[in-house]
Amino acid sequence: MIPVFRPTVGDEEIAAVSEVLRSGWWGLGPKTKEFETEFAKYVGANYAVGLNSATAALHLALKVIGVEGGEVITTPMTFISTNHAILYNNAIPVFADIEEDTLNIDVRDIERKITPRTKAIMVVHYGGHPCDLDEILALARSKGIKVVEDAAHACGAEYKGKRIGSFSDATCFSFHAVKNLAMGEGGAITVQDENLDRWLRRLRWMGITKSTWDRSEDVSKYSWYYNVEEVGYKYHLSDVAAAIGLAQLRKLERTNARRREIAARYDKGFADLEWLERPVERAYVKSSRHNYVVKVPKRDRFMAYLQEKGIATSVHYIPNHLYAMYKPYYTPLPIAESVWQRLVTLPLFPDLTDEQIDFIIESVRSFHPSRFSHDA
Numbered sequence: 001m002i003p004v005f006r007p008t009v010g011d012e013e014i015a016a017v018s019e020v021l022r023s024g025w026w027g028l029g030p031k032t033k034e035f036e037t038e039f040a041k042y043v044g045a046n047y048a049v050g051l052n053s054a055t056a057a058l059h060l061a062l063k064v065i066g067v068e069g070g071e072v073i074t075t076p077m078t079f080i081s082t083n084h085a086i087l088y089n090n091a092i093p094v095f096a097d098i099e100e101d102t103l104n105i106d107v108r109d110i111e112r113k114i115t116p117r118t119k120a121i122m123v124v125h126y127g128g129h130p131c132d133l134d135e136i137l138a139l140a141r142s143k144g145i146k147v148v149e150d151a152a153h154a155c156g157a158e159y160k161g162k163r164i165g166s167f168s169d170a171t172c173f174s175f176h177a178v179k180n181l182a183m184g185e186g187g188a189i190t191v192q193d194e195n196l197d198r199w200l201r202r203l204r205w206m207g208i209t210k211s212t213w214d215r216s217e218d219v220s221k222y223s224w225y226y227n228v229e230e231v232g233y234k235y236h237l238s239d240v241a242a243a244i245g246l247a248q249l250r251k252l253e254r255t256n257a258r259r260r261e262i263a264a265r266y267d268k269g270f271a272d273l274e275w276l277e278r279p280v281e282r283a284y285v286k287s288s289r290h291n292y293v294v295k296v297p298k299r300d301r302f303m304a305y306l307q308e309k310g311i312a313t314s315v316h317y318i319p320n321h322l323y324a325m326y327k328p329y330y331t332p333l334p335i336a337e338s339v340w341q342r343l344v345t346l347p348l349f350p351d352l353t354d355e356q357i358d359f360i361i362e363s364v365r366s367f368h369p370s371r372f373s374h375d376a
């Protein structure tokens with residue numbers, strides 16, 4: 001079976017993990033610090049705070065920005081973490097519709113949904129295709145509203161020639177096993193403001209003023225004393241994960257280039273299929289191609305057909321406002337509600353071979369939706 005996603009692992013990651021295991025310091029320590037410095041430099045941000053997931057990043061980003069008791073305008077086309085993070089902060093998710101082609105949040109609908117209670121706009125760079133940040137930031141600034149980016153898919157993506165990571169008030173990354181930069185579990189927030197960086201570091205480590213590593217870096221001055229200034233969380237990144245991340249970061253440009261090459265091959269292979277809509281890439285972005293999502297009729301038939309050929313597919317995502325527990329926040333979103341029924345994610349990961357890609361293209365091309373025209 002060809003999977004939808006698969007992490008790329010080499011001897012570098014294995015050696016990096018061995019080094020940390022032998023070092024005797026596995027938790028929050030020097031490798032995390034090194035990763036944070038390198039990652040901030042890579043995305044062009046002033047600060048990066050290493051965390052154990054993007055879910056934690058989204059929770060803390062909204063907390064430090066201050067949304068409690070207010071409304072956050074958000075997208076339904078995402079993994080549920082994005083919207084649960086709003087609820088963790090005792091704020092109300094207000095869903096805006098999406099653009100049919102990019103599947104990103106629609107700026108015009110954001111504008112319609114702004115009220116005096118709006119505290120923030122949450123955007124997701126779906127599939128690694130950046131949202132139109134100039135438009136979104138201009139709108140937000142004109143109304144005094146903050147912007148948080150869920151960049152879980154967008155590691156290495158570019159908007160108008162600049163990498164995602166320093167545009168808005170806080171950018172949240174995921175290093176989950178299937179992401180472009182994978183650690184197993186991990187995440188980060190990048191910010192530009194020193195005070196936010198300091199606050200986030202405290203919040204990720206139980207509200208404690210100094211991490212154990214910071215207190216023991218100089219053995220001659222080991223200090224057992226620390227203070228706790230607020231309720232924090234156990235959200236920090238570990239050095240084992242950070243070591244994998246450093247190895248992954250060094251090859252990210254290469255693995256992202258391979259993702260783009262695979263996407264281009266798919267684009268070419270499907271170009272003449274009238275029944276299949278390919279993902280778009282606007283002229284002013286460089287997508288990190290986290291996934292390759294097509295729109296097809298008879299979606300479920302199509303998925304079953306590929307499954308029989310040994311090709312796994314998936315659906316990203318069921319619009320979140322349709323989930324049972326989001327009923328209180330339901331609002332009709334015509335585009336999201338119709339387009340998701342045609343979405344299919346095809347396999348895309350750097351180690352996919354050219355033979356596998358050709359086989360997937362050939363298999364997709366041999367599906368003829370008109371054969372199922374009697375179906376609903």
Ligand SMILES: Cc1ncc(COP(=O)(O)O)c(C=O)c1O
Pocket residue numbers: 052053054055056078079081082124150152153173174175176186187
């Ligand atoms: C768009 C989006 N946001 C947030 C997350 C959550 O990331 P993590 O698994 O690192 O918590 C994911 C992960 O699947 C995601 O795809």
